[in-house]
Amino acid sequence: MSATSPTAAPGKPAARAHAGARPVGYALVRAGRASFLVHRRGAAAAVGLTVLLAAACLTYLCVGTSLTPPGEALKVLFGLPSAEELTVGTFRLPRMTVGLLAGAAFGVAGALVQTLARNPLASPDVIGVSQGASAATVGAMTFGVTSYAVMPYVSVAGGLLAALLGWAFAWRGGLKAARFVLIGIGFAVALRSVTQLFLTKGDYLVAQQAKVWMTGSLNGRGWAEAVPLAWVLLALLPGVCWAARAQRTVATDDDTATALGVRLGRVRLGLALLGVVLASVATGAAGPVDFVALLAPQIARRLTRTAQIPLLCSALTGALVVVVADLLGRKLFEPTELPVGVLTAAVGAPYLIWLIMRGRTGGTA
Amino acid sequence: MPAAVPTSSPGPSTVRRRVGWTAAAVVALLAAVLLSLAVGARPVAPGHVLHALFHDGTDADTAVVRTMRVPRTLVGLMVGAALAMAGTVLQGITRNPIADPGVLGISQGAAVGVVLAIAVAGVHTLTGYVWFAFAGAAAAGVAVYAVATRGRGGASPVKLALAGAAVHALLVSVVNGVLTTRASALDEFRFWQVGSLAGRDGAIAAQIWPFLLAGTVLVLAVARGLDALALGEDVARGLGSNVGAVRIVGGLGAVVLTGAGVAAAGPIAFLGLAVPHLARALVGTSHRWVLPTAALLGPVILLGADVAGRVVFAEGEVPAGVMTALIGVPFLVAMVRRKAVAA
Numbered sequence: 001m002s003a004t005s006p007t008a009a010p011g012k013p014a015a016r017a018h019a020g021a022r023p024v025g026y027a028l029v030r031a032g033r034a035s036f037l038v039h040r041r042g043a044a045a046a047v048g049l050t051v052l053l054a055a056a057c058l059t060y061l062c063v064g065t066s067l068t069p070p071g072e073a074l075k076v077l078f079g080l081p082s083a084e085e086l087t088v089g090t091f092r093l094p095r096m097t098v099g100l101l102a103g104a105a106f107g108v109a110g111a112l113v114q115t116l117a118r119n120p121l122a123s124p125d126v127i128g129v130s131q132g133a134s135a136a137t138v139g140a141m142t143f144g145v146t147s148y149a150v151m152p153y154v155s156v157a158g159g160l161l162a163a164l165l166g167w168a169f170a171w172r173g174g175l176k177a178a179r180f181v182l183i184g185i186g187f188a189v190a191l192r193s194v195t196q197l198f199l200t201k202g203d204y205l206v207a208q209q210a211k212v213w214m215t216g217s218l219n220g221r222g223w224a225e226a227v228p229l230a231w232v233l234l235a236l237l238p239g240v241c242w243a244a245r246a247q248r249t250v251a252t253d254d255d256t257a258t259a260l261g262v263r264l265g266r267v268r269l270g271l272a273l274l275g276v277v278l279a280s281v282a283t284g285a286a287g288p289v290d291f292v293a294l295l296a297p298q299i300a301r302r303l304t305r306t307a308q309i310p311l312l313c314s315a316l317t318g319a320l321v322v323v324v325a326d327l328l329g330r331k332l333f334e335p336t337e338l339p340v341g342v343l344t345a346a347v348g349a350p351y352l353i354w355l356i357m358r359g360r361t362g363g364t365a
Numbered sequence: 366m367p368a369a370v371p372t373s374s375p376g377p378s379t380v381r382r383r384v385g386w387t388a389a390a391v392v393a394l395l396a397a398v399l400l401s402l403a404v405g406a407r408p409v410a411p412g413h414v415l416h417a418l419f420h421d422g423t424d425a426d427t428a429v430v431r432t433m434r435v436p437r438t439l440v441g442l443m444v445g446a447a448l449a450m451a452g453t454v455l456q457g458i459t460r461n462p463i464a465d466p467g468v469l470g471i472s473q474g475a476a477v478g479v480v481l482a483i484a485v486a487g488v489h490t491l492t493g494y495v496w497f498a499f500a501g502a503a504a505a506g507v508a509v510y511a512v513a514t515r516g517r518g519g520a521s522p523v524k525l526a527l528a529g530a531a532v533h534a535l536l537v538s539v540v541n542g543v544l545t546t547r548a549s550a551l552d553e554f555r556f557w558q559v560g561s562l563a564g565r566d567g568a569i570a571a572q573i574w575p576f577l578l579a580g581t582v583l584v585l586a587v588a589r590g591l592d593a594l595a596l597g598e599d600v601a602r603g604l605g606s607n608v609g610a611v612r613i614v615g616g617l618g619a620v621v622l623t624g625a626g627v628a629a630a631g632p633i634a635f636l637g638l639a640v641p642h643l644a645r646a647l648v649g650t651s652h653r654w655v656l657p658t659a660a661l662l663g664p665v666i667l668l669g670a671d672v673a674g675r676v677v678f679a680e681g682e683v684p685a686g687v688m689t690a691l692i693g694v695p696f697l698v699a700m701v702r703r704k705a706v707a708a
Contacts, residue, residue, distance in 0.1 A: 172702060187694065189468070358515075
């Protein structure tokens with residue numbers, strides 16, 4: 001029995017998985033006894049994005065007010081002694097880490113929320129989640145909270161509260177995407193002005209600092225922001241892995257899901273919570289870098305050509321967008337720096353306009 | 366004695382109701398003005414306010430009322446009326462209940478005009494940069510409407526709001542880009558951007574009134590056309606209304622009013638959204654009544670928000686723009702939850 005070839009009996013489940021029922025565009029990968037179906041194009045996109053991201057990161061570490069040879073940058077990266085320890089290790093590396101992690105978090109958050117709402121416009125930075133996190137963080141800053149260890153919790157609380165309020169007000173015997181988006185936009189406007197209020201309340205220097213933070217700048221970000229962010233994201237990683245699987249069940253309709261024994265309501269709630277927390281954490285660390293959560297999942301989906309929004313590729317795209325935007329922001333208008341949020345908005349807003357003009361707003365959803 | 370009253374003219378009870386509410390709005394406006402003159406870090410008794418207004422004096426109360434609160438109140442009156450009328454007209458010409466100069470990104474367009482005037486063109490007087498504000502407001506308004514009308518379903522509320530949000534975000538990034546590269550403009554801009562009446566002096570009021578007058582004339586001129594348009598484009602055409610002209614003249618009026626209001630007090634959110642609905646609830650849908658009522662109620666709300674902002678925090682002020690945003694959101698939520706906004 002153990003020696004028979006798997007192709008022998010056509011009726012056996014194992015055989016079917018190998019031959020007939022393998023979906024188009026998937027490849028079978030075996031690792032010992034385990035085997036996976038891998039989406040070919042998705043895998044290629046992920047590999048390509050990773051290569052691009054690595055190249056962008058290396059460029060980021062090498063380019064600044066002074067140029068660093070790639071060899072020296074790599075030395076610093078791997079902890080070897082180097083003359084460039086100060087510029088690369090102290091300034092560029094931690095700042096880049098914040099950008100990488102925040103970008104990835106924005107990408108995944110956008111993917112989750114857009115999947116749930118089945119609407120590319122329902123990204124956390126359009127519907128008030130990022131603005132809630134911003135308002136809470138700027139508020140905490142102007143009222144004297146300086147501990148970076150506390151900031152992630154403050155911003156998550158703000159983002160969750162905004163999402164919860166938006167959801168509560170849009171709920172009316174069911175949740176209509178259009179109503180949710182409209183109310184979310186209203187909340188975003190109001191929360192922005194609350195943030196402005198905090199800016200005028202505080203001490204001038206704090207206000208100045210908060211103002212720069214508000215535009216989504218990575219300027220001056222260091223390990224103090226990078227380390228808490230990394231821990232929080234690490235803690236959320238099992239959740240993201242769960243989400244990558246659970247996401248598929250959400251795409252099915254309610255009846256099918258019930259028949260399959262999936263508690264769709266709970267799954268949706270879990271995905272929404274995860275998306276809001278990720279977006280808020282990223283906002284807390286990097287400021288409201290607008291449109292990354294909107295853009296990254298859409299780019300990723302076009303690259304992979306999947307029906308579902310792929311989480312891994314969204315994360316990679318988000319990280320790539322933020323790192324490249326910050327690199328450009330540092331170099332384009334030297335000696336002044338443009339905040340990364342200005343650049344992402346300059347790309348993201350026209351994209352959003354294009355989405356609306358194509359009529360893909362899901363206003364009927 | 367006429368045998369039948371023409372159906373289009375309102376009955377005596379409607380007229381009585383309209384006149385009654387208009388009188389009430391005038392009373393509310395007077396009360397708001399009095400409060401705005403009396404309340405603040407240095408409270409002045411209403412009797413003293415009147416005394417200070419009509420008699421010369423050298424005491425501190427008179428000085429506070431005359432030099433600080435009167436100009437501020439005047440600017441509040443003008444900006445409140447301007448934004449409320451602009452909102453009314455925008456809701457009329459787009460036939461969209463959530464239209465508002467702030468939500469549609471028109472205020473932000475005016476703001477970008479002002480920022481560019483200050484930072485790039487080196488214009489620092491209001492009469493100088495108000496033209497930039499008009500240009501910015503017009504460009505943003507045209508862009509938002511053009512974006513929203515494309516694609517399926519035309520300019521639906523959701524698409525208008527989204528187009529407004531997108532254009533708003535783009536313009537904010539322009540402002541931020543300019544301000545980070547020209548640090549000197551930031552301080553001049555920091556307080557103005559919130560939308561506030563604090564520190565507005567009499568010169569501003571003296572400079573914007575001609576623009577407000579022009580805008581008011583434009584929007585009143587299309588009041589009848591807006592009534593026709595409310596019945597639907599085809600019906601309006603059938604009634605002999607020139608729909609295109611109504612939209613252009615009304616849009617021009619809204620742009621002038623928004624530009625002048627924003628140049629004077631910064632982008633003040635949601636005033637143009639909420640006030641027209643209030644006005645319509647009181648005097649019905651005829652624009653010849655709604656526009657003047659909105660012009661009376663707008664300042665009531667703005668001055669009320671300004672006064673509330675002065676007393677909420679003891680140690681400082683909450684800018685009026687923040688207060689109107691907080692008051693305005695419940696309005697938007699109610700509007701969206703009602704069937705009024707068919708998504």
